Amino acid sequence: MDAPAKPGHDGMNMTEILKPSEIGHAAELLRAGELVAFPTETVYGLGGDATNDRAVAAIFAAKDRPKFNPLIVHVPNAGAARPLVTFNARAEALAAKFWPGPLTLVLPRRVDCRVSLLAGAGLDSLAIRVPAHPIAQELLRAVARPIAAPSANRSGHVSPTGADHVIAELDGRIVAVLDGGPCSVGLESTVLDLTGAPAVLRPGAITAEQLTAIVGPLSAPGGGTARSPGMMARHYAPARPLRLCATSAQPGEAWLGFGPDAAGATLNLSPRGDLTEAAANLFAYLRKLDCAPHIGIAVSPIPERGLGVAINDRLRRGATAVKGA
Numbered sequence: 001m002d003a004p005a006k007p008g009h010d011g012m013n014m015t016e017i018l019k020p021s022e023i024g025h026a027a028e029l030l031r032a033g034e035l036v037a038f039p040t041e042t043v044y045g046l047g048g049d050a051t052n053d054r055a056v057a058a059i060f061a062a063k064d065r066p067k068f069n070p071l072i073v074h075v076p077n078a079g080a081a082r083p084l085v086t087f088n089a090r091a092e093a094l095a096a097k098f099w100p101g102p103l104t105l106v107l108p109r110r111v112d113c114r115v116s117l118l119a120g121a122g123l124d125s126l127a128i129r130v131p132a133h134p135i136a137q138e139l140l141r142a143v144a145r146p147i148a149a150p151s152a153n154r155s156g157h158v159s160p161t162g163a164d165h166v167i168a169e170l171d172g173r174i175v176a177v178l179d180g181g182p183c184s185v186g187l188e189s190t191v192l193d194l195t196g197a198p199a200v201l202r203p204g205a206i207t208a209e210q211l212t213a214i215v216g217p218l219s220a221p222g223g224g225t226a227r228s229p230g231m232m233a234r235h236y237a238p239a240r241p242l243r244l245c246a247t248s249a250q251p252g253e254a255w256l257g258f259g260p261d262a263a264g265a266t267l268n269l270s271p272r273g274d275l276t277e278a279a280a281n282l283f284a285y286l287r288k289l290d291c292a293p294h295i296g297i298a299v300s301p302i303p304e305r306g307l308g309v310a311i312n313d314r315l316r317r318g319a320t321a322v323k324g325a
């Protein structure tokens with residue numbers, strides 16, 4: 001860093017405001033696993049290296065997100081998306097028409113996809129967007145890695161459309177914000193699910209009419225059209241039963257531990273009890289244990305604070321999910 005971080009009011013470091021001429025520095029910070037907010041044509045994104053589990057976990061922590069919702073992964077062009085997701089004919093047509101631009105496509109994740117499972121909330125699909133903003137474009141090319149970026153606000157607050165909004169929301173929680181002035185669209189990207197019949201998951205800057213002109217009729221926001229059950233899964237859950245707040249494994253169970261007390265665990269989310277590390281490992285470890293010969297997964301208690309809230313939310317959903325529906 002060319003300037004040392006300045007101490008903030010509460011002893012936290014303050015967030016550095018970078019000029020567009022400092023994109024190279026912002027790219028270095030992202031490659032080092034730091035969080036940097038940046039402008040897109042829709043809203044400011046809270047960026048982190050999508051291939052780095054720790055950086056992705058830190059995004060959820062910075063936003064105070066109580067849930068691991070899947071994040072949109074940003075790339076500079078369709079070519080950079082191809083190693084991550086599988087395109088179908090509709091995706092090709094939409095990408096040709098609307099990328100770069102405010103359209104996010106949810107597509108099947110490739111088995112060799114390098115993106116953190118946490119970024120996709122453990123799902124088999126991934127949301128991809130190619131922003132048009134020149135600063136976002138230059139940053140993504142300089143980083144040369146996919147960047148996970150939800151809106152750069154605290155959970156439940158409105159999306160920021162200026163660097164000053166980002167500072168008001170996240171000062172001291174991220175290392176830097178690239179100041180590109182106000183966002184031109186100010187409305188979030190449209191999220192279109194293409195893993196089944198096309199369905200708008202979030203209305204946004206690209207209208208239903210614009211999409212229909214390319215791919216034909218759409219399901220209404222929130223669903224409505226009958227779809228195959230596998231396509232409805234918005235949340236990943238292991239096939240094997242989860243038993244929460246377990247202090248040991250029963251015969252046949254794998255034990256997903258947390259903290260120094262879980263010495264005999266099959267895998268330990270964080271032997272030193274670090275919640276960011278645990279979040280970073282959560283989906284990858286659940287997948288590893290959700291296989292034969294295990295008949296179930298016992299999970300150590302996770303403290304209900306910080307990222308532990310989101311971890312417990314996901315574990316509780318996994319424990320109560322209807323299996324095999």
Ligand code: AMP
Pocket residue numbers: 069070071072106120123125126127149150151191193201202234
């Ligand atoms: P934000 O994080 O505020 O940019 O919002 C991201 C939006 O994309 C949310 O509505 C997510 O639910 C949606 N999204 C991202 N990834 C996926 C996915 N794999 N499947 C379904 N929806 C997704």
Ligand code: MG
Pocket residue numbers: 150151159
């Ligand atoms: Mg948001």
